[in-house]
Structures are given as C-alpha cells and as structure tokens.
Amino acid sequence: MALQVINRDGYAHAFDIDAFDIHAPLPVRTTFDAAFIPTEPGRYRFYCGSPGHEAAGMVGTLVVEP
Template sequence: MNKYLWLIIVGIVIIGGGIAYTAFIRSEESAPVTTGNVREITITARKLHWTFDPEEITVERGDKIILTVVNEDDFDHGFSIDAFGISQRVPANQTIKAEFVATQVGDFPYYCSVPCGDSSILPGGVVEGGAYAGEKRGHFDQIGKMHVRSIISETQ
C-alpha cells in the first residue's frame, strides 16, 4: 500500500480519537473554561509570623487570578501553588506578581518554597503577634489553601 495512504489513515484515526475524547470522554470539570472574571488578590507574608495572610482564598474555576505577594520579612520567602505552575522567590521586603487562570476545581495548597527558618530566632522562640501568637512556627507552617469552586455546580 502507498505510504501516503497509511499516513492519511493514521491521521484520520488520531483526529477521530481526539474528537471522540472531547465529545464523550473528557469530564466537564477538566474542560477549559473562562468566566471573564479577573480576581486581584494580595497575599502577605507577615513579618516574623511564619504565616500567609489570608490563609484561605476562594475563586471560581475559569477566573483569571492576579496575585500580588508581599514579603514583609527581612529575609527571602517563596510562593508556590503547584497545581497552577506558580513558583517564585519573593525577596525580603519586596512584592511579586503572578497571573494564571484557575483551570482546576479543588483545594490547592500554597506555601513558602524557600527554607526560611523558624521562630526560634525570636525572643522566647515563639511568634509574638498575629493569629499564632505564643506558638512556635516554622517554614513548613507557612501554608495556605486556594479553594477553586466549579461554576457549574453552583448553578445546579
């Protein structure tokens, strides 16, 4: 058989498979969606508190997120949300921006991706203010959660 005929047959099978996947197999939750909404959110690494403020944020699937991450500390932090490919260093006393579309539904942690020590450097070894005053906090405690809701389930 002619090699070009084989290429045409293989191409038709691949294209047909893609169409069948899109039409019958792919779940509604994984389908691309855009709400047209732009959410500007500021998250702050509070000075010597080993916490992000706010610790939880809620958005809709399809929202364009413009994050501003403020580092009030005198040492570097990092900011990562693995599910959306965000990982940036936040230099001491500086601000970074990150943009992405919330394409997945679920709860996704955000965290400090730069080892930044713990509260043992403070007098008494505990955080002095904020929500965790009196507690020993460290790098692995500096986490938050992004809730991405499905706009489809909200209307049903």
C-alpha cells in the same frame, strides 16, 4: 486570576503553588504578582518553598469556587 503576594518580612521567602507551576522567590520586602487561570474549581495548596519554612507552617489553601 491575579494574586499579589507581598513579603514585608526581613527574611527571604517564596511563594509556591505546584498545581499552577508557580514557584516565585520573594526576596526581602518585594512583591510578586501571580497571574494564572484555574481550569477547575478546587482547593489548591500553596506554601513557602524556602528551606524549612513549609515545615514551620508557611502553608495555606487557595479555594477556587465555581
């Protein structure tokens, strides 16, 4: 699976999925290409690991279907 995450913001963020051990900083206006292989279908939580951002709502769910 490949995901391209783009930070178009004027603030630094991060992209984190603990289940796949992905912890990528996203400096201002940068792109991160994540490549990983989910071994099981499921719902995987992702969030922004920058301090305070997760609490501010920068979270989501990646759904892997069979």
